[in-house]
Each structure stands twice: as C-alpha cells, then as structure tokens.
Amino acid sequence: MLPVASRRCLVRSQLSGASLELSSGEYAVLSACDGCRSLEEHEVRAAQRLSAPAEHRPAIRELLERCAGGGLLMSLPELVGRFATPGESAAPRFAGIAVRTCDRPEQLRRVLDGAMALQARTGATYPWHVVDDSRQPESRRANQEALRDHGTLAVSYHDARAVELLARDLDDAHPDLQREIHALLDAARGAEVTYGRPLNYLLLHFAGARMLVLDDDVSLDPRTPPSPRAGVEVGSASEAAFWYESLDAAYAASPPLDCDPVEQHLRWLGLPLAQAWEESARDGTGLSIGELHADAGTRFAPDSRIVFTRNGQLGDPGWAAFAAQQLVLGDQTRAWLAANPDAVGYAFESQIHWRGQLGLQLAPRVLSTSMLKGIDNSRLMPPTLRAAPGEDIVFGEAAGCIYPSGWTVDLPFALPHLRSERRRWLTPRDPLVPDPARCLVMHVRAHAPAIAAEHAPERMAMLGGIFRDLGEASDASLLAMLEDQAVEYASGIRFGIHEQLDDATLPAAWKRTLRDWLASPILKLDLESLRAAIAAPSTVRALAHEYGRALLAWPRLWSHGLERPQ
Amino acid sequence: MAARVPAGALLMNASNRRATDHARANADLRRGSSEQRWFVPELQLRPVANQRGHVRNAQNGAALELSSGEYAVLSACDGCRTLAEHEARAMRQLSAPPEHRPAFRELIERCAQRGLLMSLPELVSRFGRVRDAAPAPFAGIVIRTADRPELLARLLESAVGLEARGAAKRHWVVIDDSRDPANEEANGAAIAASRALHVTHLGRTENAGLERTLCAEFPGAQREIA
Numbered sequence: 001m002l003p004v005a006s007r008r009c010l011v012r013s014q015l016s017g018a019s020l021e022l023s024s025g026e027y028a029v030l031s032a033c034d035g036c037r038s039l040e041e042h043e044v045r046a047a048q049r050l051s052a053p054a055e056h057r058p059a060i061r062e063l064l065e066r067c068a069g070g071g072l073l074m075s076l077p078e079l080v081g082r083f084a085t086p087g088e089s090a091a092p093r094f095a096g097i098a099v100r101t102c103d104r105p106e107q108l109r110r111v112l113d114g115a116m117a118l119q120a121r122t123g124a125t126y127p128w129h130v131v132d133d134s135r136q137p138e139s140r141r142a143n144q145e146a147l148r149d150h151g152t153l154a155v156s157y158h159d160a161r162a163v164e165l166l167a168r169d170l171d172d173a174h175p176d177l178q179r180e181i182h183a184l185l186d187a188a189r190g191a192e193v194t195y196g197r198p199l200n201y202l203l204l205h206f207a208g209a210r211m212l213v214l215d216d217d218v219s220l221d222p223r224t225p226p227s228p229r230a231g232v233e234v235g236s237a238s239e240a241a242f243w244y245e246s247l248d249a250a251y252a253a254s255p256p257l258d259c260d261p262v263e264q265h266l267r268w269l270g271l272p273l274a275q276a277w278e279e280s281a282r283d284g285t286g287l288s289i290g291e292l293h294a295d296a297g298t299r300f301a302p303d304s305r306i307v308f309t310r311n312g313q314l315g316d317p318g319w320a321a322f323a324a325q326q327l328v329l330g331d332q333t334r335a336w337l338a339a340n341p342d343a344v345g346y347a348f349e350s351q352i353h354w355r356g357q358l359g360l361q362l363a364p365r366v367l368s369t370s371m372l373k374g375i376d377n378s379r380l381m382p383p384t385l386r387a388a389p390g391e392d393i394v395f396g397e398a399a400g401c402i403y404p405s406g407w408t409v410d411l412p413f414a415l416p417h418l419r420s421e422r423r424r425w426l427t428p429r430d431p432l433v434p435d436p437a438r439c440l441v442m443h444v445r446a447h448a449p450a451i452a453a454e455h456a457p458e459r460m461a462m463l464g465g466i467f468r469d470l471g472e473a474s475d476a477s478l479l480a481m482l483e484d485q486a487v488e489y490a491s492g493i494r495f496g497i498h499e500q501l502d503d504a505t506l507p508a509a510w511k512r513t514l515r516d517w518l519a520s521p522i523l524k525l526d527l528e529s530l531r532a533a534i535a536a537p538s539t540v541r542a543l544a545h546e547y548g549r550a551l552l553a554w555p556r557l558w559s560h561g562l563e564r565p566q
Numbered sequence: 567m568a569a570r571v572p573a574g575a576l577l578m579n580a581s582n583r584r585a586t587d588h589a590r591a592n593a594d595l596r597r598g599s600s601e602q603r604w605f606v607p608e609l610q611l612r613p614v615a616n617q618r619g620h621v622r623n624a625q626n627g628a629a630l631e632l633s634s635g636e637y638a639v640l641s642a643c644d645g646c647r648t649l650a651e652h653e654a655r656a657m658r659q660l661s662a663p664p665e666h667r668p669a670f671r672e673l674i675e676r677c678a679q680r681g682l683l684m685s686l687p688e689l690v691s692r693f694g695r696v697r698d699a700a701p702a703p704f705a706g707i708v709i710r711t712a713d714r715p716e717l718l719a720r721l722l723e724s725a726v727g728l729e730a731r732g733a734a735k736r737h738w739v740v741i742d743d744s745r746d747p748a749n750e751e752a753n754g755a756a757i758a759a760s761r762a763l764h765v766t767h768l769g770r771t772e773n774a775g776l777e778r779t780l781c782a783e784f785p786g787a788q789r790e791i792a
Contacts, residue, residue, distance in 0.1 A: 484610065484624060491612035491620050498615030525620050527627055 001027060011072060015297040018071025026063050036076060036292040039064050074297070076289070083274035084302040092270045092378030095209035095566070096127030096156075097262060100198040101216040103134045105142030107420075112150040114220030119153065122260040128155040131198040135188060160187055163201045166564075170204075173560050180553035183546050184383050196384040196391035203381050207561030210270050210376050212262060218371045219416040222261050223254040223314050226336075228412060229359030232280035235290025236363050239312070239410070240332040241325070242354045243343060247418075250314055250352045257413050261372065265309045268409040269374035273304035273362075276409070280362060292364070299364035299405050307366050307399060307406035309374035312356015312414035318371070320389060321433050322426045323348065327517055328496030332358065334506060341507035348513070351422055357410040366406040368396030371417045380456045382463075383554050385547060390437030397441045398551070401448045402459045428520035434535035436543050442485045443470055443544075457555040467548030471541050478541060482534040483527070490523045490533070497523075604683040605646040611637060621682060628681025636673050646686060649674055706737030706766075713744045715752035722760040729762060742769040 002010045009027055012019040022030065032046035043061050046052070052060060067073050097115075101108045108130065115128055130147060134140050140159060147155050167185045171178050185201060188194040202211060226242055244250035268276060280287040319325065326347060329337065337343060368375070369392050375381060382402055384395035400406060426432070444463070451462045473481070497514045500506055521529050607626075611619045619637055622629040632640065642656035653670050656662070662670065677683050711718045718740065729735055740757060744750045750769050757765045780791045 480624060480627065483627060484622070487610075487612060487620060487622055487629070491614045494614040494620075495612075498618075502616055525614070525629060525631070527629070 013072050013074070015300075016071045016074060016078075020067065020070045020072055022063075029060055029063055030067055030072065033064070033073070034294065036079075036289045039068060042073075079297070079300045080274075080277055082300040082302065083277065083304055084272060086272060086275040086278055091210070091266075092376065093209040094127075094266060095206035095211040095377075096129050097212040097214055098129040098131055098198075098202050098206075099214045099216055100131050100133065100195070101143060102132075102194075103136050103139040104216055104420075105134075105139050105146060107216040108143050109146040109149075110219060111214065111216055112146055112153065112155070115153055116150055118220050118260065118262070122263070124260060124263065125154060126262055128153055129158060129202075130155060131158045131201060132160070133188075133194060133198050158201070158205070162205075163187070163197070166201060166204060166561075169564065170557055170560060174553075174556055177553045177556065180549050181557065184386050184550050184554075184557075186386065188387065192387040193389060194387045196386045196388070196395075199391070199395065200383045200386060203375075203377055203383060204557060204561035205566060206377055207558050207564075208378055209566075210266070210374065210378055212265055212269075212372060212374050215371045215417070217316075217417060217419055218313075219418060220261060221416055222257040222259050222311075222413040223251070223354075223416065224257045225312065225356065225358040225412055225414070226253040226354055227358055231285035232283050232287045232360045232362060233290040234280075234287060234362045234364070235292055236296065236365050237291050237332075237357070237361065238330040239356050240330060240336070240354075240358050241317070242333065242336050243347060243350050244352045244354070245346050245350055247315065247352050250354060254314055254354055254414060259413060261311065261411075261413065261415065264411050264413070265311070265372070265374040268306050268411075269309045270376040270378055271306045273300075273306070273407055276306055276362060276407070280360075287362075290361070296364035299407060301405035304405040304407060305376065305403075306362075306409050307376050307403050308368045308396070308408045309411060310367065310370035310408060311372055311411040312354065313371050313417040314352075314354050314414040315417040316351050316419045316423065317353040317355050318369070318417065319425065320423065322522065324493055327493055327514065329500065334500070334503060337507065337510060338505040341509065344507050344509040344513065347510070348425060348427075351419075351425075354414055356414050357412055359412050361410040361412075363408045363410055365408055366396060366400035366403060367408050368392055368399060372415055380460065380555060380558055382460060383550050383557075385437060385440075385543065388437050388543060390435055390441070393441055394437050394547070397444045398460075398463060401444055401451060401463050402456045404448075404451075404459075426522065428516045428522070430520075430522070432522040432533040434533060436535040436539045438489070439482060439485055439535060439540045440467070440470075440544060440547060442488065443467075443481070460551050460555060464548045464551030464554075467544045467551065469548075471545035471548055473541070475537055478537040479534075482537065482540065483530050486530040486533050487525060490525055490530070494518065494523055494525075600648060600650060603646045603648055603686045604652065604678050605686065605689050606640075606643045606652070606683055609640070609682060623682050623684070626681050626684065626688075630677065630680050630682055639670055639673055640677055640682065643674065643683070646689075649678060652683075704736075706739050708739045708741060710741050710743065711753060712742070713746055713749045715744075715749050715756055718753050719756035719759070722756055722763065722765070726760050726762050735764065738763050738765040740765060740767045741773075742767060743773075744770070 002012070004010050004021065007024040009022060009024065010019055011022050011027060011030065028050065029046050029052075032049040033042040034045075037045070039061070042064050043057065046060055046064070047057055064073070068075070099108065099111055101111075112128075115126075119125060130143065132140055132143050134143065144157065147157055163185055164187075167181055170181045170185075174181070185197060187197070199213065202213065225240070242253070244253065271279075277287070317323075317325070380402070382395065382398035384391040384398070388394075443466070447466050448463075450466070451459050453459045453462055470478075497518055500514055501511055517523060522533065524530075607623050610622045610624055612622070614620050614631065617634045619632055619634065620629060621632050621637060621640065638660065639656050642659040643652040644655075647655070649671070652674050653667065656670055656674070657667060674683070678685070709718065709721060722738075725738060740753065742750055742753050744753065754767060754769075757763075757767050777791055781788050784791065
C-alpha cells in the first residue's frame with residue numbers, strides 16, 4: 001500500500017503486479033479479507049470484522065469484485081497455474097531410511113525389529129542405513145550385533161570411521177575448507193551433544209538423493225489420528241495435540257493403521273507441486289483449502305516442490321525442557337480440551353501426546369521437525385549445527401530460506417516415540433534455559449526476506465553472509481538483539497495464554513494452570529527476567545560465525561558428495 | 567585483537583547504562599523545564615493480550631505495557647519536541663476532545679519517565695566522549711573531471727581567488743578521467759595557469775599505472791580492480 005494523496009493509496013499485488021487506487025475506507029475493507037475464500041465468504045468476513053451495517057454490504061461486494069477483476073485478489077486456478085506444468089520426469093533416487101543412533105542399542109534393536117516386521121508385512125525391501133554416533137565401544141558392538149541379527153534386512157552400517165573417512169576425503173579435496181569440514185563432522189568433544197553430526201554426514205553421503213531420517217527411539221507402528229479427517233487440505237494449520245493419561249489410553253484413542261509409512265513418505269517427497277496438486281485433486285475425497293495466509297502466495301511458483309515430508313508422533317512430544325507449545329493451543333486442541341476437561345489434570349504430568357495433522361496437509365512452508373522425516377536431498381540442502389540442541393529447527397529454517405517456494409507434506413499418521421526415561425520439563429517456578437540455536441532461527445526469520453538470489457547455492461551464500469555479519473555485531477547490538485528476541489518469544493506466549501483466558505469454552509482448571517504460567521519468570525518481560533533468559537552473546541557469536549562459515553563452504557562439499565561413489 | 571568481555575560484565579554494563587539513562591530521564595523530567603525536548607525513537611509493539619501491548623524502546627531497552635488506546639496516543643507523537651508540543655500534536659492527530667488532554671499529558675509524562683521517550687541530553691550523551699587527539703591527516707581537496715576543461719579552469723580560478731583572500735593553502739588533487747587526450751592536455755594547461763595553487767594532476771597514465779601496480783600485487787582480484 002503506497003499513499004498517493006490524503007486518504008488515497010495505490011494498492012499493489014507483488015505476486016501479480018496488478019494495482020488499483022483505493023480510498024482509505026476501501027483499503028480497510030480489503031485489509032479485512034484474508035485467506036483463500038469465495039467472494040461471498042470474503043464479503044461476510046470483512047463485514048463482520050469491520051462491524052459494517054447491512055446497508056454497506058453491496059458496496060463491500062462491489063469493491064471485492066473490483067479487486068478480483070483488477071487482479072488484487074487471485075483466483076485459485078490463477079495461483080495453481082503458476083506451478084510448472086507436470087512433466088514426465090522420474091522421482092529422484094531414493095537412498096534409503098537412515099537411523100541415527102547413539103549409545104542406545106536396545107532402541108536400535110527395536111527399530112530394526114520394526115523394520116523386519118514392516119518388510120514381512122508389506123513385502124517392500126528398502127535400503128536401511130544405521131549411522132552409529134555411539135561413544136561407548138560396547139554400544140557399537142551391540143549395535144553391530146543387532147544388525148547381524150537382522151540379516152534379512154538390507155542394512156548398511158556407518159560408524160565413526162565412515163564419517164572420518166568422508167571428512168578426510170573432503171580435507172584432501174578442499175584443503176582450504178578444513179576448519180569448516182571439522183566444524184560440521186567432528187566427533188563429540190567432552191559433553192557435546194552431536195545430533196547434527198550424523199545428519200551432516202548423511203546429507204553429504206547421500207547428496208543427490210531423497211532419504212528418510214528416523215530417530216532410534218521411534219517404533220514403526222503407524223497409528224491413526226484420534227479424529228481423522230479425509231481428503232487433502234492445502235494450508236498451514238498448526239498441528240493438533242491431544243494428551244493421554246497412559247500409553248494404553250493413547251493407543252486406544254489412536255488405533256493401528258495398516259499402511260507402509262515409508263511408502264507414504266515416498267509418494268510425496270520431492271514431487272513438483274503441479275503433480276502433487278493433480279494427485280491430491282484426484283484423491284477420492286478431493287482437495288480442500290484451509291488456512292492460506294498472504295505470504296503463501298510466493299509458494300505458488302514454477303519450481304515449487306515438496307522439500308520435506310513429516311508424520312505425527314505419539315508418545316514423547318520431543319520437548320527437551322520448556323513445554324512452550326503446550327501453553328499455546330491450536331483450535332483443534334482447544335475444542336478437544338473443552339470436550340475433555342479432565343485432561344487438564346495431566347496436561348503437564350503426562351508425556352504421552354498425540355501431535356500431528358488429522359488429515360493429509362499440503363503445507364506452503366518448510367518444516368523439518370519430525371521423528372521420521374523425508375528430506376529431498378536430490379538438490380542442495382543446507383547443513384545443520386553439529387553440536388547444539390535445536391539443530392533440526394535450524395536445519396528446517398535454513399532449508400526454508402534456500403527454497404522459498406518449498407512445501408511440506410504432513411502425513412496423517414503418527415509413529416510412537418517412546419523414551420525409556422521421563423523428561424524433566426520446566427515448571428512455572430524454574431528459570432528458562434537459554435537456547436542459542438533459537439537466536440539463529442529468529443535471526444534467519446527476520447532477515448530471510450533480504451535474500452534475492454534465485455538459485456540455492458547463491459541463496460545459501462547470502463544466508464552464510466547474514467550469519468557472518470551477526471558474528472561481527474558489537475557486544476551492545478548483539479545484546480540488544482537477544483533481549484529483543486526474548487521479548488518477542490515471551491510476548492508471543494503471553495498473548496497465546498491471554499487469548500485462551502478469554503475463551504469461554506476452555507475449562508476453568510486449564511485457565512488456572514495458564515495463570516500460574518503467566519506469573520512465571522520465564523514469561524516475564526522486565527529487563528531482569530529477559531536478561532536471565534538470553535544466551536551469552538559470546539556463545540551466539542561463536543555459533544553464528546561457525547554456521548555462517550559452514551554455509552559458505554557447504555555447496556562445494558555437497559558437490560563433492562555428489563561426485564563421490566556412495 | 568579485541569579483548570573478550572565476559573557476558574556477565576556486558577549485562578552489568580548494559581544494566582548500568584540503562585539505570586543511568588533512566589535516572590537521567592527522571593532528572594530531566596523533575597527539572598521540569600518546559601523547554602526540554604523529548605525524542606520519540608522507533609518503538610516496537612508486541613501484543614501480549616487483547617488490546618494490550620508491550621512497547622519497547624530498542625535504543626535503551628526501556629519498556630512499558632500499554633493499552634491499545636495508550637499506544638495510539640504514543641504513536642501520534644514523533645520527532646524531538648517538548649512534552650507540551652507532543653501533547654498538542656497527539657491531540658490534533660487523533661482529533662481528541664479537550665477533556666482527554668490531562669490523560670494525554672499523564673501518559674506522555676509516564677512514557678518519558680520510563681524511558682520510552684528520550685530527552686535530548688540523554689540522546690546526546692550517547693555520542694562518544696570528546697577526544698583531545700589530533701584529527702586525522704587531511705589529504706587535500708579532490709576534483710573529479712572528465713572532458714570539461716573550461717569548467718576545471720573556472721574552478722581552479724575560483725580556488726586561486728579563495729586562497730588569495732586568505733583561506734588556508736590546501737593541496738588540490740585533480741583526478742582527470744578525460745577520454746580525449748586534447749582535453750587532458752587542456753586540463754594540464756589550466757593547472758599550469760593556476761601557479762599559486764599546490765595541485766597534483768593524476769591523468770589516465772597515472773591511473774593506468776596504479777591499476778597495473780594493484781593487479782601485480784593482487785592477481786586474484788584483477789577483475790574487481792578493472
């Protein structure tokens with residue numbers, strides 16, 4: 001919107017280049033529209049939002065028709081027409097299912113049992129890869145023994161030597177990048193947690209191929225959503241969450257699903273959107289349009305494709321310390337909680353959650369967090385942080401920057417995610433544990449719009465530059481930025497809590513829980529509390545420097561992986 | 567290499583700085599000078615509840631929770647003005663009735679007191695300290711010219727006049743980007759005619775020489791140098 005006179009403005013769609021001159025009143029009506037709806041629905045919504053009297057309805061309708069006629073609103077066929085025409089090209093190569101494991105041989109054995117059962121049930125023989133990041137020799141021995149015991153599976157074993165071999169190979173080919181290579185692939189030092197190391201290895205080892213990555217504490221036993229939704233929805237609705245008193249109760253609400261989870265991922269992973277759209281429309285119950293925000297428009301592009309596939313999870317929801325998502329519930333969860341007020345009692349006691357989409361969702365965004373995720377590594381993917389918690393979020397965020405027209409498919413089934421030990425979540429009285437990786441993610445979100453390059457390697461270079469720039473920030477500006485991020489984080493949760501407190505349908509007991517959290521130091525916005533919640537600037541600086549350098553070096557390393565025999 | 571400052575010390579410094587800033591703002595307010603000017607910096611608003619927002623001054627870290635109505639008043643203030651001027655401006659911009667004036671004044675004073683508005687002395691104190699060190703050496707006055715010898719001659723003539731009127735003698739550097747050798751020659755003549763000035767004439771030959779030297783020194787950057 002560009003003002004051109006008092007109470008007159010030029011409104012322009014960046015997506016189509018169409019523009020119209022509108023009065024400020026007309027612009028207010030247009031701003032009250034959002035999403036992808038029929039003109040009648042837009043009209044009703046705008047009239048409702050502006051509390052417009054009935055006699056204004058014809059004028060609102062006329063304006064919306066004029067905006068649609070002038071190209072400010074885009075029809076669905078026009079949006080979909082922006083995808084490239086579906087071609088006949090074959091799906092990129094599938095490298096297999098990689099299982100990351102670290103000193104949990106009994107969990108790996110359980111995954112391999114599940115893989116055998118899956119193979120017996122479906123007859124499909126997939127290539128499996130175990131990436132063993134164990135520190136203890138006895139764990140490695142036990143893992144190898146487990147592999148031997150599952151001889152009918154096609155499993156390859158990648159241990160520390162395989163990672164070292166790749167690192168040495170890269171060192172020889174790119175001696176000027178040794179620092180970056182080791183920052184991405186080195187084994188754990190001291191108490192480091194190296195969840196990112198196996199992923200970096202896999203991305204390099206299987207450069208040019210699609211792959212599924214599975215955590216070793218997942219069971220390959222697909223379960224239906226507690227209230228499944230048929231058909232395919234296009235939108236970015238947040239996932240539904242339901243929690244249960246026990247695993248038995250959760251299993252009762254979420255019965256087994258007779259499907260091959262691998263096949264479900266592969267059906268979509270790497271697919272051009274034109275083809276995915278066509279296939280969804282052919283689906284028996286068809287394709288429906290859900291929440292589509294204005295920024296989804298740019299995802300309708302000729303090179304749009306499915307970058308990640310994810311599925312839901314049943315059991316441990318994956319939060320290490322602060323269960324922030326539990327404080328900001330989506331619409332589906334609120335409706336469930338209103339209907340099941342007894343569940344309030346174990347909202348933070350139970351660590352048995354069902355989290356995921358209730359139906360298949362084609363989402364115009366790039367999200368990689370899942371215990372089983374499909375990664376289309378047939379085209380350049382970014383690396384992740386080798387040894388910092390939150391590496392999966394950083395990876396997804398960086399991939400989203402590099403592929404601004406990328407999509408994610410959320411599959412409507414959950415896999416059990418079963419930990420042997422209960423996690424210790426923070427209570428309202430605990431202080432927040434600072435998370436330096438979150439600072440990088442928030443920084444990327446704020447600066448990604450500045451990246452203009454068309455192709456992935458150049459976009460990655462710019463992203464690397466953004467992190468290098470962050471690493472060169474003065475102490476004062478870094479501190480100010482961290483404080484600002486802390487305000488954004490805490491205020492977002494506070495807003496979500498207040499919204500629920502205003503929701504008459506939610507149980508009173510839930511509101512008492514939320515009020516406890518409002519008083520928590522974690523969500524306070526005074527300077528002292530904010531400062532207690534931020535990571536040390538030196539830690540953030542070091543991480544930003546290291547990741548920036550890694551991103552700048554990565555396209556050369558990934559190309560090397562592409563040419564290296566796998 | 568700069569010494570690393572521990573995070574704790576950084577936080578302490580930031581905290582001290584803010585405490586000083588706030589103390590200064592309060593002192594400015596208490597001093598009650600109606601002439602005191604208050605700057606409205608860029609403010610960040612983050613909703614925390616229905617019709618409530620957390621408003622933060624990113625420059626000094628000061629923050630206040632305001633209602634949406636209060637934020638509308640604060641947003642109607644801008645520039646560096648006295649509190650009375652901010653109040654009058656906000657009233658005008660929002661077409662507020664006179665009976666709202668005391669509430670406007672109370673809010674604006676609260677924002678000033680809490681650091682959302684910054685007094686002029688607080689702003690000025692953010693500059694580094696005045697130093698006694700001598701200023702950096704002055705290389706001279708550079709004149710860029712290309713194929714307009716009559717304009718260069720006129721400029722040099724005025725420079726001669728300026729120095730003749732008692733202005734300090736300066737070093738004048740003419741960067742001559744003329745494509746026509748005749749113009750370069752005419753520029754040389756204009757320089758020669760300005761005998762009273764200290765002029766260095768750098769023509770195409772000198773520029774080419776510099777380019778050759780740089781290319782020899784940095785062979786990897788030949789494209790950028792060219």
